[in-house]
Amino acid sequence: MLIGLLILSEYIFLEPYVAGHIPKGTEIGFLLIIVLSGLSALVLPMNIYRINILKNSSGKIGGSVLGSFVGAAAGACSCGPIGFAIISTFGSVGATSLAFLTNYELPIRIAAIGLLAITYFTTVKSLKIECKLNPQ
Amino acid sequence: MKKKGIIIGVIVAVIAIGAAASYSSSSVEYTNLDMSRTHGTVSTAMGSPILGDPDAPITIVEFGDYQCHACYNWFHTHKPAIYENYIATGKANLVFVDLAFLGRDSPTASQASYCAEDQGMYWEYHDLLYNSQESKIDGGWANSERLKAFAFSLGLDMELFESCLDSGKYSKRVQYNISEAKKHSARATPTFVIVGPENQQEQFQGGQPYSTFKQIMDNMI
Numbered sequence: 372m373l374i375g376l377l378i379l380s381e382y383i384f385l386e387p388y389v390a391g392h393i394p395k396g397t398e399i400g401f402l403l404i405i406v407l408s409g410l411s412a413l414v415l416p417m418n419i420y421r422i423n424i425l426k427n428s429s430g431k432i433g434g435s436v437l438g439s440f441v442g443a444a445a446g447a448c449s450c451g452p453i454g455f456a457i458i459s460t461f462g463s464v465g466a467t468s469l470a471f472l473t474n475y476e477l478p479i480r481i482a483a484i485g486l487l488a489i490t491y492f493t494t495v496k497s498l499k500i501e502c503k504l505n506p507q
Numbered sequence: 508m509k510k511k512g513i514i515i516g517v518i519v520a521v522i523a524i525g526a527a528a529s530y531s532s533s534s535v536e537y538t539n540l541d542m543s544r545t546h547g548t549v550s551t552a553m554g555s556p557i558l559g560d561p562d563a564p565i566t567i568v569e570f571g572d573y574q575c576h577a578c579y580n581w582f583h584t585h586k587p588a589i590y591e592n593y594i595a596t597g598k599a600n601l602v603f604v605d606l607a608f609l610g611r612d613s614p615t616a617s618q619a620s621y622c623a624e625d626q627g628m629y630w631e632y633h634d635l636l637y638n639s640q641e642s643k644i645d646g647g648w649a650n651s652e653r654l655k656a657f658a659f660s661l662g663l664d665m666e667l668f669e670s671c672l673d674s675g676k677y678s679k680r681v682q683y684n685i686s687e688a689k690k691h692s693a694r695a696t697p698t699f700v701i702v703g704p705e706n707q708q709e710q711f712q713g714g715q716p717y718s719t720f721k722q723i724m725d726n727m728i
Contacts, residue, residue, distance in 0.1 A: 381577050381713045387723065392716040394580035450575040450609065452694040452712070458608055470610055470644040473576070 373408035376443055379451060380404060403480040410487040411439040417494045421501070441483045444472060547702035549691055551602045553683045555620070556629050558590075559600035564704035565724050567599055570606040570688040573616040573636045574644050575696040581714030582637040588717040593724060603633060605681050606688040606696050610645035615672070617681045619654040622671035626663050635661060703727035 377383040382401055383391045393401050415436070454473075457465040472479065544552045546566040554568075567589070571578040593599035607613035616636055623632030635657050641648035651672065658668040671677070691700065691710065698712040701723050709723050 381580075384711075384713050384715050384719070387709060387711050388719055390716050390719050392584070394584045394714070397580065450572065450577040450696045455608065455694045466608075466610060474643040474646065 372411055376404045407484055414487050414491045547706050547708040549700055550687055553680045555603040557600045557602055558630055559594035560597040563597055563600040565599035565727055566702045567601045568700040569603050570693040570698040571603060572607050572609045572613050572696040574609045574613045577714040578697045579637055579640045581697055585717045589720050604688060605684040606693055607681055612645050612649040614681050616649040618677040619672055621677040621680055622668050628661055631661055
């Protein structure tokens with residue numbers, strides 16, 4: 372996810388040569404992508420584990436998937452090929468929603484990180500209870 | 508007989524008005540444009556004037572949008588080094604072709620740049636737009652009033668500029684550039700086509716760093 376987001380947000384380029392850069396003024400965006408990817412990497416597997424192994428409710432994975440998806444969508448689609456495809460397909464409606472995602476890129480990413488953090492703590496809490504060894 | 512004469516008269520009048528309208532619009536749109544200008548496979552006839560030496564062996568064609576943040580980043584972070592080492596030294600020149608797709612103010616900003624070109628200030632206006640870009644797409648920084656204010660700050664003849672912008676004189680020119688960009692599969696801004704001395708071409712997208720341009724252009728020279 373980290374590599375994918377860095378490519379979509381144009382911090383890494385694969386063609387014509389592999390190159391990376393952090394343009395001046397985009398350092399916060401770069402940092403938020405790293406935090407978002409790190410949290411997603413923690414929260415998603417934890418919830419998949421809960422569902423697969425413990426056969427528990429899938430309620431919390433909704434938060435983690437939503438957080439990861441919204442965080443990834445914000446800013447990843449401004450001037451890039453995804454944005455171009457959205458505008459070409461959906462016209463002015465696509466352009467308006469794209470402008471919203473771009474204009475509020477940082478707040479949306481921070482909200483997504485908040486959502487992932489809440490999901491992380493609630494998942495850890497429930498795992499502590501569910502995985503508690505019964506000494507008897 | 509009289510009726511026939513009236514009908515023929517009306518038809519002749521309609522044809523005459525149509526011909527006059529099409530002549531006047533084409534003469535307004537394409538004044539001082541070299542319609543045969545191409546760089547590699549890209550028709551740059553409707554694009555910007557050439558920045559740098561027109562006879563430079565390499566041409567960088569930039570498909571861009573004035574509201575695009577990646578274009579802004581490239582303009583401020585990497586273009587200065589490219590200008591200093593390649594354009595100012597006569598090794599390369601640059602043509603900007605509008606791919607104005609991000610919002611309703613994008614095509615207007617592109618049109619305004621050509622209105623500034625009418626008064627010989629294209630690149631000054633282009634630079635001013637990228638220096639004035641704000642973070643919000645269609646947030647008002649490139650609306651018609653602000654575009655006129657930019658022209659005023661450059662000391663342009665406001666009567667000429669306003670009549671040019673309000674009449675939509677260059678809307679077809681911008682549309683042509685957008686279709687030219689799409690024809691070359693430009694699906695993001697900025698997209699670059701670097702055309703070498705033997706018409707060899709390298710196309711890539713994104714506001715890529717100076718090192719990428721250097722590598723490509725040094726291989727071409």
